[in-house]
Amino acid sequence: MTERGAEPGPDGELRCPWGNAPDMTAYHDTEWGRPVRDDRGLFERVSLEAFQSGLSWAVILRKREGFRAAFAGFDPAVVAGFGEDDRARLLGDAGIVRNRAKIDATIANARAYLALDEPFGELLWSFAPDVHPAPRTLADVPAVTPESTALAKALKKRGFRFVGPTTAYALMQATGMVDDHLADCVVRQG
Template identity: 55%
Template sequence: MDRCGWAGPEQIYEEYHDTDWGVPEYDGRALWEKLVLDGFQAGLSWLTILKKRENFRAAFHGFDPNIIAGWGEDEVARLLGDAGIIRHRGKIEATIGNARAWQKIEQQQGFDRFLWNYVGGTPLQNQWASLAEVPAQTPLSTQISKDLKKAGFRFCGPTIVYAFMQAVGLVNDHLVTCPRHAEVARLVTERKAP
């Protein structure tokens, strides 16, 4: 397979590229999990997060924002002692605050609708021929970042948000030379936006 140049050489990275990255995600809880993980990735490689993803899921109770929203200093201290995750106080505390922000959006309109409305419910289909063409952020990721921050989210700058948009299929940023570009584009007709 002629994968996107960033995917590899480690198998976990190739599997992520081949099965997960860019696939439209419509579940509000799963969207929140991926946004949190992208926030933890800030300053680190995505490979580091991938290798620790199952540890994160265990430590954060399956990324259930309704549980995490009720956490306080005891849980922060527990997580700071967990070598299986990224032990960064600011990111851990942001995750708790982000869970509370998620609850508000989820109650008002649904977190999935909140995000998918930015693209009219249909993933944007980019046509990049090389990695050099792929932006780190866009005016849309900047707008979503501002709106998330206004809603109480942290660790969601425009670059983090664009990486998130790519991961959850709000945009299809597989290179046109990658077989996954066409495969992911076909998923648009197979899945329905909220």
């Protein structure tokens, strides 16, 4: 990680450095770090974070609408019913990341979601830390925390795949369970 702090964007506003990239500003300013509590929105984020593993988030963001179309709007009940024809369709869909293991994980995760005996959002948010200090630089932003490690373990125990501690922390960031906007970022919530 780098010691870079918030930097001025083309509009003069201080942002997390990655949020000044032309294809990232809207996502940075309006979505990343904002609380997501609805189960379907959370299932979409779990799925996209799994697909992002090993790739740039910008790639996933550019293909997001393709993912939504390919995975029935991330409706877990529909995705859980996907079979071999659907797998073949997904592997041939250039609008998404065509990775068999990640496609299979998304289908398995939909099935695990449906088997939960508690609301998905309650499960995920139960791992949000009570206190999370504002990072001053990118170097202050962790890749893994004790909470993300515990969340990954809990999801795996319930049958979820592609949800290691780093992916779980990225999920926590994306859904506002933690606010890792830098302290001087215009979007920081407090």
